[in-house]
Amino acid sequence: MDIEQLLTRHGFPPEIKARLLADGIRDLFPPQAAAIEQGVLEGKNTLLSIPTAAGKTLIAELCMIRALINHQGHCLYIVPLKALAAEEYETFRQRYAALGIKVGLATGDSEAANNVYSGYHILIATAEKVDTFLRARAQWLLQNLKVVVLDEIHLINDPERGPALEIITARIRQLSPATQILALSATAQNAGQLADWLAAGLVASDWRPIPLREGVLHERRITFPGDQEQALLVGRGSPDDLNAVITDTLRDQGQALVFVNSRRSAQTVSRQIGAGVAATLNAAERAQLDQLADAVLSTETETTRTCRQLAEVIRQGTAFHHAGLRPRQRRLVEDHFKSRLIRVICSTPTLAAGVNLPARRAI
Numbered sequence: 001m002d003i004e005q006l007l008t009r010h011g012f013p014p015e016i017k018a019r020l021l022a023d024g025i026r027d028l029f030p031p032q033a034a035a036i037e038q039g040v041l042e043g044k045n046t047l048l049s050i051p052t053a054a055g056k057t058l059i060a061e062l063c064m065i066r067a068l069i070n071h072q073g074h075c076l077y078i079v080p081l082k083a084l085a086a087e088e089y090e091t092f093r094q095r096y097a098a099l100g101i102k103v104g105l106a107t108g109d110s111e112a113a114n115n116v117y118s119g120y121h122i123l124i125a126t127a128e129k130v131d132t133f134l135r136a137r138a139q140w141l142l143q144n145l146k147v148v149v150l151d152e153i154h155l156i157n158d159p160e161r162g163p164a165l166e167i168i169t170a171r172i173r174q175l176s177p178a179t180q181i182l183a184l185s186a187t188a189q190n191a192g193q194l195a196d197w198l199a200a201g202l203v204a205s206d207w208r209p210i211p212l213r214e215g216v217l218h219e220r221r222i223t224f225p226g227d228q229e230q231a232l233l234v235g236r237g238s239p240d241d242l243n244a245v246i247t248d249t250l251r252d253q254g255q256a257l258v259f260v261n262s263r264r265s266a267q268t269v270s271r272q273i274g275a276g277v278a279a280t281l282n283a284a285e286r287a288q289l290d291q292l293a294d295a296v297l298s299t300e301t302e303t304t305r306t307c308r309q310l311a312e313v314i315r316q317g318t319a320f321h322h323a324g325l326r327p328r329q330r331r332l333v334e335d336h337f338k339s340r341l342i343r344v345i346c347s348t349p350t351l352a353a354g355v356n357l358p359a360r361r362a363i
Contacts, residue, residue, distance in 0.1 A: 001028040001036065010041050015099050016065060023095065029055045031205040038201045040182065041066050045200035047153070047183040049191035051208040053356075056184040060149045061092070063182055068101065068121055073144030077124045078168070079151045080161050082107045083330055083350055088151075089124045096122075106130075117141075127165045134171050142176045153183040153194060169198075217363070220244050242269070243276045245363060250280045250343055254360025258346040266320040267309055270346040274316035277343050281317050288341055289315050292332065299328045314342065321347040 003025050007017045028036065031050040040046045040063055048056045064075040077092075079085045089105040097103060104120030106129045117123055117133075118140035125133075133141045150169060156162045172179060181198050188194055195202040215222040220241065238244035242258070249256045258273075260266050281289070293311035300307050306324055310333075313319060319333045319342050330350075336342045337357055351357065 001033040003027060006036065010066060011069065012065065013069065016069075019095055019099060025058065028058075029209060030207050031055060031203060032059055034205065035059050035203045038203060040201075040203075043067075043180045045181040045198055047185070047188075047191060047195040047198060047200045047202050049185050049188050049202065049204040051206060051212070052186045053210060054186075054205065054208050056186070057088070057091075057151075060147075060151075060182055060184065061095075063180065064122055064147050064149070065096070065101070067146035067180070071144070071146055073146040074118075074120060075122050075147040075149070076130070076141070076145060076172075077122060077149045077151065078127055078130055078165070079124065080127060080155045080158075080165070081350060082126060082327065083334070084151065085124050085126055086327065086331060087334070087356065092122055092124065106133075127161060127168055130168045131164045134168060142172070142179075145172070145176050145179045147180045147182060148172055150181065150183040152185060154185040154188040156194070173198075217241050217245055238276065242363065243273055245361065246273055246344055247276055249361050250277065252360065255337065255340065255342075255358060256344045257351065257357065257359040257362045258344060259351075259362065260346060260348065263320075263322040263324050263348060266322050266346045266348055267306070267313075270313040270318045270320040270344075271309075273344060273346075274313050274318050277318050278316040280343065285317070285341065286315075289317060292336055292341065296329055296332055299326055299332075317341075317343045319345050321345050321351055323348070323350055 003020060004017060006028065007020070031048070032055040035046060035048060038044065038046060040059060048059060050056060060077065064077070067073065067075060077088060079088060085105060085107050089103060093103045101122065102120045104117055104123045106117050106123055106125035108126065108128060130141070150165070153165075156165045156169075173181065181200060183194065183198055183200060185191065191202055191204050213224055215224040218241065222245070238247050246256050258269055260269055293314045296311045296314060297303055297307060307329070310320060310325065310329060319337070321330060321333050325333070333342060333345060334357065337345055340358075345351065345357070
Protein backbone atom coordinates (compact mmCIF):
# COMPACT_ATOMS: atom_id res chain seq x y z
CA MET A 1 0.00 0.00 0.00
CA ASP A 2 1.48 3.33 -1.10
CA ILE A 3 1.88 5.65 1.89
CA GLU A 4 1.44 8.87 -0.13
CA GLN A 5 -1.85 7.71 -1.61
CA LEU A 6 -3.06 6.61 1.82
CA LEU A 7 -2.24 9.96 3.43
CA THR A 8 -3.93 11.85 0.60
CA ARG A 9 -7.06 9.72 0.87
CA HIS A 10 -7.34 10.36 4.61
CA GLY A 11 -6.75 14.10 4.39
CA PHE A 12 -3.27 14.41 5.87
CA PRO A 13 -1.74 17.83 5.11
CA PRO A 14 1.19 18.12 2.68
CA GLU A 15 3.74 18.86 5.43
CA ILE A 16 2.96 15.59 7.19
CA LYS A 17 3.31 13.68 3.94
CA ALA A 18 6.60 15.41 3.20
CA ARG A 19 7.94 14.61 6.67
CA LEU A 20 7.17 10.88 6.41
CA LEU A 21 8.48 10.63 2.86
CA ALA A 22 11.67 12.42 3.92
CA ASP A 23 12.13 9.71 6.56
CA GLY A 24 12.07 7.07 3.83
CA ILE A 25 8.54 5.78 4.50
CA ARG A 26 7.13 4.86 1.09
CA ASP A 27 4.98 1.75 1.47
CA LEU A 28 3.10 0.01 4.26
CA PHE A 29 4.01 -3.48 5.41
CA PRO A 30 1.29 -6.16 5.10
CA PRO A 31 0.27 -6.00 8.82
CA GLN A 32 0.05 -2.20 8.61
CA ALA A 33 -2.15 -2.44 5.53
CA ALA A 34 -4.37 -4.96 7.35
CA ALA A 35 -4.83 -2.49 10.21
CA ILE A 36 -5.82 0.27 7.79
CA GLU A 37 -8.33 -2.05 6.11
CA GLN A 38 -9.86 -2.85 9.51
CA GLY A 39 -10.56 0.83 10.09
CA VAL A 40 -7.85 1.91 12.50
CA LEU A 41 -7.74 5.36 10.87
CA GLU A 42 -11.52 5.65 11.28
CA GLY A 43 -11.18 5.55 15.06
CA LYS A 44 -11.82 1.85 15.67
CA ASN A 45 -10.22 0.28 18.74
CA THR A 46 -7.46 -2.04 17.51
CA LEU A 47 -4.95 -4.47 18.98
CA LEU A 48 -1.86 -4.95 16.81
CA SER A 49 -0.13 -8.22 17.65
CA ILE A 50 2.73 -8.26 15.16
CA PRO A 51 6.51 -8.81 15.39
CA THR A 52 9.08 -6.21 16.28
CA ALA A 53 9.98 -3.93 13.35
CA ALA A 54 6.75 -4.76 11.48
CA GLY A 55 5.46 -1.22 11.89
CA LYS A 56 3.26 -0.94 14.98
CA THR A 57 4.55 2.48 15.99
CA LEU A 58 3.89 4.04 12.57
CA ILE A 59 0.24 3.00 12.75
CA ALA A 60 0.04 4.61 16.20
CA GLU A 61 1.58 7.80 14.80
CA LEU A 62 -0.88 7.94 11.91
CA CYS A 63 -3.83 7.44 14.26
CA MET A 64 -2.69 10.24 16.56
CA ILE A 65 -1.86 12.68 13.77
CA ARG A 66 -5.18 11.91 12.05
CA ALA A 67 -7.06 12.63 15.29
CA LEU A 68 -5.18 15.89 15.84
CA ILE A 69 -5.86 17.05 12.28
CA ASN A 70 -9.60 16.51 12.49
CA HIS A 71 -10.32 17.52 16.09
CA GLN A 72 -9.14 19.76 18.87
CA GLY A 73 -7.66 17.59 21.57
CA HIS A 74 -4.68 15.51 22.52
CA CYS A 75 -3.33 11.95 22.49
CA LEU A 76 -1.68 9.79 25.13
CA TYR A 77 1.09 7.30 24.37
CA ILE A 78 1.63 4.96 27.33
CA VAL A 79 4.80 2.88 27.64
CA PRO A 80 6.09 0.55 30.38
CA LEU A 81 9.64 1.88 30.82
CA LYS A 82 11.36 5.25 31.11
CA ALA A 83 13.91 4.19 28.49
CA LEU A 84 11.18 3.43 25.98
CA ALA A 85 9.37 6.67 26.83
CA ALA A 86 12.53 8.68 26.17
CA GLU A 87 13.12 6.92 22.86
CA GLU A 88 9.60 7.50 21.57
CA TYR A 89 9.69 11.10 22.77
CA GLU A 90 12.85 11.83 20.77
CA THR A 91 11.42 10.11 17.68
CA PHE A 92 8.12 11.98 17.75
CA ARG A 93 9.70 15.32 18.70
CA GLN A 94 12.24 15.20 15.88
CA ARG A 95 9.61 14.20 13.35
CA TYR A 96 6.72 16.49 14.30
CA ALA A 97 7.86 19.40 16.49
CA ALA A 98 8.74 21.56 13.48
CA LEU A 99 5.20 21.03 12.21
CA GLY A 100 3.67 22.64 15.28
CA ILE A 101 2.78 19.41 17.10
CA LYS A 102 3.83 19.71 20.73
CA VAL A 103 5.25 16.48 22.15
CA GLY A 104 5.69 16.04 25.89
CA LEU A 105 7.35 13.48 28.15
CA ALA A 106 6.04 12.46 31.58
CA THR A 107 7.95 9.86 33.60
CA GLY A 108 9.07 9.41 37.18
CA ASP A 109 12.01 11.67 36.34
CA SER A 110 9.69 14.53 35.35
CA GLU A 111 9.47 17.33 37.87
CA ALA A 112 7.03 19.68 36.12
CA ALA A 113 3.69 20.49 37.72
CA ASN A 114 0.89 18.28 36.45
CA ASN A 115 -0.99 21.09 34.71
CA VAL A 116 2.08 21.83 32.56
CA TYR A 117 1.48 18.58 30.68
CA SER A 118 -1.95 19.71 29.54
CA GLY A 119 -0.44 21.87 26.79
CA TYR A 120 0.93 18.98 24.72
CA HIS A 121 -0.74 17.48 21.66
CA ILE A 122 0.99 14.13 22.22
CA LEU A 123 2.03 13.17 25.74
CA ILE A 124 4.31 10.15 26.14
CA ALA A 125 4.14 8.75 29.66
CA THR A 126 4.79 5.67 31.74
CA ALA A 127 1.81 3.78 33.14
CA GLU A 128 2.80 4.76 36.66
CA LYS A 129 2.80 8.47 35.75
CA VAL A 130 -0.65 8.21 34.15
CA ASP A 131 -1.85 6.41 37.28
CA THR A 132 -0.60 9.38 39.31
CA PHE A 133 -2.52 11.81 37.09
CA LEU A 134 -5.73 9.81 37.41
CA ARG A 135 -5.43 9.54 41.19
CA ALA A 136 -4.91 13.32 41.34
CA ARG A 137 -8.14 13.74 39.31
CA ALA A 138 -6.32 15.62 36.55
CA GLN A 139 -9.30 16.75 34.47
CA TRP A 140 -7.11 17.87 31.57
CA LEU A 141 -5.92 14.29 30.98
CA LEU A 142 -9.30 12.97 29.88
CA GLN A 143 -10.73 16.18 28.44
CA ASN A 144 -10.73 15.94 24.64
CA LEU A 145 -8.58 12.79 24.78
CA LYS A 146 -8.77 11.38 21.26
CA VAL A 147 -6.35 8.42 21.12
CA VAL A 148 -4.65 6.30 23.77
CA VAL A 149 -1.80 4.06 22.64
CA LEU A 150 -0.95 1.17 24.99
CA ASP A 151 2.53 0.06 23.97
CA GLU A 152 3.74 -3.39 25.07
CA ILE A 153 0.21 -4.30 26.22
CA HIS A 154 1.31 -7.85 27.05
CA LEU A 155 3.01 -6.43 30.16
CA ILE A 156 -0.44 -6.25 31.71
CA ASN A 157 0.51 -9.73 32.92
CA ASP A 158 3.71 -8.49 34.57
CA PRO A 159 3.45 -8.77 38.39
CA GLU A 160 5.16 -5.40 38.90
CA ARG A 161 3.94 -3.21 36.05
CA GLY A 162 0.76 -5.03 35.08
CA PRO A 163 -1.61 -3.77 37.80
CA ALA A 164 -0.98 -0.09 37.03
CA LEU A 165 -1.45 -0.71 33.31
CA GLU A 166 -4.69 -2.61 33.86
CA ILE A 167 -6.10 0.01 36.24
CA ILE A 168 -5.40 3.01 34.01
CA THR A 169 -6.74 1.22 30.94
CA ALA A 170 -9.97 0.35 32.72
CA ARG A 171 -10.33 3.87 34.13
CA ILE A 172 -9.74 5.57 30.77
CA ARG A 173 -12.30 3.30 29.09
CA GLN A 174 -14.78 4.01 31.86
CA LEU A 175 -14.30 7.78 32.04
CA SER A 176 -13.66 8.48 28.35
CA PRO A 177 -15.49 5.80 26.34
CA ALA A 178 -15.24 7.73 23.06
CA THR A 179 -11.43 7.66 23.13
CA GLN A 180 -9.85 5.34 20.59
CA ILE A 181 -7.73 2.58 22.16
CA LEU A 182 -4.77 1.30 20.17
CA ALA A 183 -2.85 -1.54 21.84
CA LEU A 184 0.53 -2.76 20.58
CA SER A 185 2.42 -5.97 21.28
CA ALA A 186 4.95 -8.23 19.63
CA THR A 187 4.61 -11.09 22.10
CA ALA A 188 1.03 -11.29 23.43
CA GLN A 189 0.11 -14.95 23.78
CA ASN A 190 -3.58 -14.22 24.48
CA ALA A 191 -4.10 -11.48 21.92
CA GLY A 192 -7.68 -12.56 21.27
CA GLN A 193 -8.63 -12.27 24.94
CA LEU A 194 -6.96 -8.87 25.23
CA ALA A 195 -8.77 -7.63 22.14
CA ASP A 196 -12.12 -8.79 23.57
CA TRP A 197 -11.39 -7.03 26.87
CA LEU A 198 -10.57 -3.81 25.00
CA ALA A 199 -13.57 -4.16 22.66
CA ALA A 200 -11.02 -3.93 19.88
CA GLY A 201 -10.46 -5.45 16.49
CA LEU A 202 -7.45 -7.75 16.27
CA VAL A 203 -4.68 -7.58 13.69
CA ALA A 204 -2.42 -10.58 14.28
CA SER A 205 0.47 -11.54 12.02
CA ASP A 206 3.84 -13.27 12.20
CA TRP A 207 5.16 -11.34 9.16
CA ARG A 208 8.44 -9.55 9.78
CA PRO A 209 10.68 -7.52 7.44
CA ILE A 210 13.84 -9.30 8.60
CA PRO A 211 13.79 -13.08 9.23
CA LEU A 212 14.38 -14.12 12.84
CA ARG A 213 16.26 -17.32 13.56
CA GLU A 214 16.49 -18.75 17.05
CA GLY A 215 19.28 -21.15 17.89
CA VAL A 216 21.13 -22.73 20.78
CA LEU A 217 24.84 -22.00 21.24
CA HIS A 218 27.04 -24.77 22.63
CA GLU A 219 30.72 -25.52 22.08
CA ARG A 220 31.16 -22.90 19.33
CA ARG A 221 28.13 -24.15 17.35
CA ILE A 222 24.71 -22.61 16.92
CA THR A 223 22.07 -25.28 16.34
CA PHE A 224 18.81 -24.11 14.82
CA PRO A 225 15.81 -26.23 15.91
CA GLY A 226 13.55 -27.28 13.09
CA ASP A 227 16.27 -27.93 10.56
CA GLN A 228 19.64 -29.63 10.49
CA GLU A 229 21.72 -26.56 9.88
CA GLN A 230 24.62 -25.93 12.23
CA ALA A 231 26.94 -22.95 12.04
CA LEU A 232 30.48 -23.40 13.33
CA LEU A 233 31.58 -20.15 14.89
CA VAL A 234 34.85 -18.59 13.80
CA GLY A 235 35.82 -17.51 17.33
CA ARG A 236 39.14 -19.34 17.46
CA GLY A 237 41.16 -18.46 20.51
CA SER A 238 38.10 -17.21 22.38
CA PRO A 239 38.02 -18.33 26.01
CA ASP A 240 34.33 -19.31 26.02
CA ASP A 241 31.18 -19.55 23.94
CA LEU A 242 30.05 -16.01 24.71
CA ASN A 243 33.27 -14.42 23.51
CA ALA A 244 33.23 -16.72 20.49
CA VAL A 245 29.75 -15.72 19.32
CA ILE A 246 30.47 -12.03 19.94
CA THR A 247 33.72 -12.24 17.98
CA ASP A 248 31.85 -13.92 15.12
CA THR A 249 29.17 -11.21 15.19
CA LEU A 250 31.68 -8.34 15.13
CA ARG A 251 33.70 -9.89 12.32
CA ASP A 252 30.46 -9.94 10.31
CA GLN A 253 30.11 -6.17 10.95
CA GLY A 254 27.22 -6.75 13.34
CA GLN A 255 26.42 -5.74 16.91
CA ALA A 256 25.16 -7.79 19.83
CA LEU A 257 22.94 -7.53 22.89
CA VAL A 258 23.67 -9.82 25.83
CA PHE A 259 20.82 -10.25 28.33
CA VAL A 260 21.55 -11.28 31.91
CA ASN A 261 19.43 -11.49 35.04
CA SER A 262 21.04 -8.93 37.37
CA ARG A 263 22.79 -5.58 37.41
CA ARG A 264 25.96 -7.14 38.76
CA SER A 265 26.02 -9.70 35.95
CA ALA A 266 25.57 -6.97 33.34
CA GLN A 267 28.62 -5.13 34.67
CA THR A 268 30.69 -8.30 35.06
CA VAL A 269 29.96 -9.68 31.60
CA SER A 270 30.68 -6.33 29.93
CA ARG A 271 34.17 -6.48 31.46
CA GLN A 272 34.69 -10.13 30.50
CA ILE A 273 34.09 -9.47 26.81
CA GLY A 274 35.86 -6.10 26.72
CA ALA A 275 39.28 -7.26 25.51
CA GLY A 276 37.83 -9.17 22.57
CA VAL A 277 35.66 -6.25 21.50
CA ALA A 278 38.51 -3.74 21.90
CA ALA A 279 40.65 -5.79 19.50
CA THR A 280 38.22 -4.94 16.67
CA LEU A 281 38.50 -1.15 17.11
CA ASN A 282 40.61 1.24 15.08
CA ALA A 283 42.41 4.31 16.42
CA ALA A 284 39.65 6.75 15.46
CA GLU A 285 37.02 4.64 17.19
CA ARG A 286 39.14 4.37 20.33
CA ALA A 287 39.45 8.15 20.44
CA GLN A 288 35.68 8.57 20.06
CA LEU A 289 35.06 6.03 22.81
CA ASP A 290 37.45 7.89 25.10
CA GLN A 291 35.40 11.04 24.54
CA LEU A 292 32.18 9.15 25.24
CA ALA A 293 33.63 7.70 28.44
CA ASP A 294 34.55 11.20 29.57
CA ALA A 295 31.00 12.35 28.80
CA VAL A 296 29.62 9.53 30.97
CA LEU A 297 31.88 10.57 33.83
CA SER A 298 30.67 14.16 33.49
CA THR A 299 27.03 13.14 34.05
CA GLU A 300 27.65 13.14 37.82
CA THR A 301 29.18 15.85 39.99
CA GLU A 302 30.81 13.14 42.09
CA THR A 303 31.43 9.95 40.15
CA THR A 304 30.20 6.69 41.61
CA ARG A 305 31.79 3.28 41.28
CA THR A 306 29.11 2.25 38.76
CA CYS A 307 29.76 5.35 36.68
CA ARG A 308 33.51 4.69 36.65
CA GLN A 309 32.96 1.05 35.65
CA LEU A 310 30.67 2.13 32.81
CA ALA A 311 33.28 4.57 31.51
CA GLU A 312 35.94 1.85 31.75
CA VAL A 313 34.06 -0.68 29.60
CA ILE A 314 32.93 1.98 27.12
CA ARG A 315 36.58 2.67 26.31
CA GLN A 316 36.70 -0.95 25.07
CA GLY A 317 33.60 -0.64 22.91
CA THR A 318 31.15 -2.35 25.26
CA ALA A 319 28.63 -1.06 27.79
CA PHE A 320 26.18 -2.26 30.40
CA HIS A 321 22.60 -1.06 30.78
CA HIS A 322 20.32 -1.40 33.80
CA ALA A 323 17.97 0.61 36.00
CA GLY A 324 20.84 1.65 38.27
CA LEU A 325 22.20 4.03 35.64
CA ARG A 326 21.09 7.63 35.46
CA PRO A 327 18.74 8.47 32.57
CA ARG A 328 21.42 10.44 30.68
CA GLN A 329 23.88 7.56 31.03
CA ARG A 330 21.35 5.09 29.65
CA ARG A 331 20.62 7.49 26.81
CA LEU A 332 24.29 7.86 25.93
CA VAL A 333 24.66 4.07 25.80
CA GLU A 334 21.57 3.63 23.61
CA ASP A 335 22.40 6.48 21.22
CA HIS A 336 25.99 5.37 20.66
CA PHE A 337 24.93 1.77 20.12
CA LYS A 338 22.57 3.08 17.43
CA SER A 339 25.46 5.00 15.87
CA ARG A 340 27.51 1.74 15.93
CA LEU A 341 30.25 3.17 18.13
CA ILE A 342 29.39 0.84 21.02
CA ARG A 343 29.50 -2.70 19.68
CA VAL A 344 27.95 -4.75 22.52
CA ILE A 345 25.54 -3.96 25.36
CA CYS A 346 25.13 -6.28 28.35
CA SER A 347 21.74 -5.60 29.87
CA THR A 348 19.10 -6.63 32.33
CA PRO A 349 15.57 -6.77 30.83
CA THR A 350 15.40 -2.94 30.82
CA LEU A 351 16.16 -3.13 27.10
CA ALA A 352 13.81 -6.03 26.36
CA ALA A 353 10.55 -4.08 26.38
CA GLY A 354 10.53 -2.41 23.03
CA VAL A 355 13.61 -0.18 22.89
CA ASN A 356 14.71 -0.33 19.26
CA LEU A 357 18.39 -1.12 18.84
CA PRO A 358 20.17 -2.41 15.70
CA ALA A 359 21.55 -5.69 17.05
CA ARG A 360 22.53 -8.51 14.70
CA ARG A 361 22.33 -11.00 17.55
CA ALA A 362 20.63 -11.14 20.94
CA ILE A 363 22.25 -13.58 23.37
